[in-house]
Amino acid sequence: MEQFAPVKRAKDGQPIRYLVVDDSVFARKNLARIIQTFGGQVAAEAGDGVAAITEYERTKPDIVLMDITMPQMEGIAAAEKIVVQHPEARIVMVSSVGYQENIVAALQRGARHFVQKPVKPEVLYEVIKYVLGDDATVTSAAGAGV
């Protein structure tokens, strides 16, 4: 898998910490592999919206990657609940169902961006950098010791 220039937290140079939310173990593992190529860390995983809220409170990640179609509580509802409590939360919806209404609903409820499955690493990489903005720095591969 392609390696990308590591994205770090601007404030302390530490790896970006991700909360990965998807009811599919396969999808979570796939995202975790992609995150590694960005130099990031998986702070926690969750299999539904309810667990996502709990894990967000516990780990306070820099980024949440959130599926939409999940049992118990769907991703858009979970995103809204997290953002109400934590307006600074950066949530990127990651779903195979990428039609306009879903995207608009997610953005209206506080999600920062949307990425359609199957996830293209280069697309997610650009979205992560955009969503983090000035709170992230991209280090050169040589400087990161890669």
Added chain:
Amino acid sequence: MRMELIQPFINSADAVLAQGLDSPISIGSLSMEEDAYRRRGVAALIYVTGDIEGRVIFDLDSPTAVRVASKFAGTELPESDSLVWETVCELANQVTGNAITALNDQGFHFRVHPPVLHTAEVGSKSSEDTEALVMCFETATGNIFMNIALRYNRRRHPEHTAVAGV
């Protein structure tokens, strides 16, 4: 079942499988299933509700499912690994989700339900208004079958129902 419902699934399967398996795919056969659905191996079932209703089944024989899952995982998986059926479920989810997205752009509205593992050996027989179409996608990793049974929801889309029976 009208082609306008099928084509998005073909396009979506082509894109998702070609990207995931990193090799070209082709449609080997396409047929209407008149008998009850009979599972081939590892099968994932997704229900769709809304303007169009029905179900999509992704079905791979066990050796193919293991090869496909191993390809996605980047390591050899044993047949007993839960990632094998997880992979089939997620592939079904991605193909169906992308197809539904395309159909939504045509004005249909639905809800896609989370994939479930189809464990029964035999499924329900298709009916007059819910014919099942079976497509075989030939890949370098083996054959992948997609079984689609969809119909227009009469209460929600009467204009499509009127022409669907023609």
